Amino acid sequence: MSSIRAYRASDRDQVYDICIRTARAGDDATGVYSRDDLMPDLYAAPYCVLEPELAFVLDDGGTAVGYIIATADTRKFVERWRDEWLPAFAERHPLTSELTSAEKNHIRRGVHPEQMLIPEVDDYPAHLHIDLLPQARGRGHGRALLQTLRSALAASGVLGLHLSMDPANRSARAFYDRLGFHPLPSSRVDAPVLGIATSD
Numbered sequence: 001m002s003s004i005r006a007y008r009a010s011d012r013d014q015v016y017d018i019c020i021r022t023a024r025a026g027d028d029a030t031g032v033y034s035r036d037d038l039m040p041d042l043y044a045a046p047y048c049v050l051e052p053e054l055a056f057v058l059d060d061g062g063t064a065v066g067y068i069i070a071t072a073d074t075r076k077f078v079e080r081w082r083d084e085w086l087p088a089f090a091e092r093h094p095l096t097s098e099l100t101s102a103e104k105n106h107i108r109r110g111v112h113p114e115q116m117l118i119p120e121v122d123d124y125p126a127h128l129h130i131d132l133l134p135q136a137r138g139r140g141h142g143r144a145l146l147q148t149l150r151s152a153l154a155a156s157g158v159l160g161l162h163l164s165m166d167p168a169n170r171s172a173r174a175f176y177d178r179l180g181f182h183p184l185p186s187s188r189v190d191a192p193v194l195g196i197a198t199s200d
């Protein structure tokens with residue numbers, strides 16, 4: 001029996017594992033980059049560390065098998081990323097010449113968090129990441145996690161939520177479309193940016 005609960009520091013390793021195993025357009029990215037912790041260090045851990053009150057996990061028998069993580073205010077998050085996350089990130093992931101160009105681009109995103117500031121950020125200040133392990137998918141948990149996050153954001157007065165995604169992840173795009181996300185004006189076919197209000 002799975003249930004949604006608040007993230008706890010003891011979920012950290014499982015969150016890293018879920019992130020790696022879903023980081024290749026929804027598929028397993030283990031071994032794709034020279035360090036398996038690159039994707040979680042960019043797309044999972046900073047949210048759990050900087051804004052744990054907006055991190056929720058899907059718990060199956062005491063183990064996290066999925067999560068939704070977010071920031072309520074992308075502008076503030078970028079500042080805190082620079083001050084509190086970037087120093088250790090840059091040390092763990094130096095930009096060295098032998099890295100692939102894809103890997104360098106990911107690391108640059110970590111070093112330049114202002115890349116998160118989409119033109120619509122003031123109307124859609126929150127942004128999210130959601131990932132479930134394969135065995136937890138297709139059973140309504142993604143919808144329930146998203147509703148949990150939207151309610152938490154709405155309760156703190158945040159009106160709009162957005163996400164950026166890999167265009168190759170067609171399955172996730174079908175999920176977001178089904179849940180009512182719409183492309184924002186800055187969205188491009190090769191770099192989709194979707195938005196939704198936090199309450200209906």
Ligand SMILES: CC(C)(COP(=O)(O)OP(=O)(O)OC[C@H]1O[C@@H](n2cnc3c(N)ncnc32)[C@H](O)[C@@H]1OP(=O)(O)O)[C@@H](O)C(=O)NCCC(=O)NCCS
Nearest residue numbers: 022026131132137138139140141142143171172174175178
């Ligand atoms: C994308 C993801 C979060 C969706 O969560 P999920 O639990 O599988 O989705 P749900 O079962 O809650 O589906 C919710 C609705 O979306 C629809 N949906 C989900 N995936 C779909 C797909 N691939 N095609 C069409 N519809 C889909 C469902 O039919 C359902 O509709 P309904 O509630 O009206 O019946 C999950 O599959 C996942 O983690 N995938 C791998 C990681 C990933 O891609 N993360 C997103 C990165 S941008």
